[in-house]
Amino acid sequence: MRRGALLVIPCGRALLYAEPIYLQAERSPMPELRLVVLALQDRLSYGPTFESAMTALFGGAVSSMSAAPGSAEPARHAPAAAGSLRPADDLNALIAEAAKDLADYQRLTAEGKLGEAGQKLEELKRTLDKLNTRQR
Numbered sequence: 001m002r003r004g005a006l007l008v009i010p011c012g013r014a015l016l017y018a019e020p021i022y023l024q025a026e027r028s029p030m031p032e033l034r035l036v037v038l039a040l041q042d043r044l045s046y047g048p049t050f051e052s053a054m055t056a057l058f059g060g061a062v063s064s065m066s067a068a069p070g071s072a073e074p075a076r077h078a079p080a081a082a083g084s085l086r087p088a089d090d091l092n093a094l095i096a097e098a099a100k101d102l103a104d105y106q107r108l109t110a111e112g113k114l115g116e117a118g119q120k121l122e123e124l125k126r127t128l129d130k131l132n133t134r135q136r
Contacts, residue, residue: 002031009121011128016040018050018102040132051099058131059091091134098127 004020017039022031036053037046045056101124108117 001034009128010125011040012132014041014132016128018053020050049099050102051095054095054098054131055092058095058134091131094127094131094134098124098131101127 002022002024004022007018009016009018017037019037020033021035021037023034024031033049035046035048036050038044038050038053038057040057043057045053047053047056101120105117105120105124108114108120
């Protein structure tokens with residue numbers, strides 16, 4: 001097991017800590033992402049992807065390694081009226097947006113486009129602030 005770089009992201013008046021954990025075979029130079037751990041104030045979550053860990057952290061789902069990457073948690077609310085978003089749908093949309101912002105930030109940083117990466121980091125902060133506000 002190898003620990004990745006710890007990311008510290010301001011989220012409102014708190015800090016979101018995100019750390020990937022990789023598994024690396026003895027004969028392979030490329031590690032495989034196995035777990036993402038998130039901590040925000042007194043809350044801790046983990047999952048096989050950033051998005052699943054975010055769902056566990058902000059959506060109240062139980063952290064689990066059994067969730068398939070990209071799978072959404074089942075809806076726990078009664079069906080909403082046509083044309084309106086349920087709170088869980090809105091929450092899942094915000095989590096997906098945060099996951100995309102983080103992926104874009106990492107890609108742009110790797111490409112050396114630091115100005116654009118900084119903008120993506122700011123978008124990620126705004127999305128995390130929205131998620132954090134919903135938890136109050």
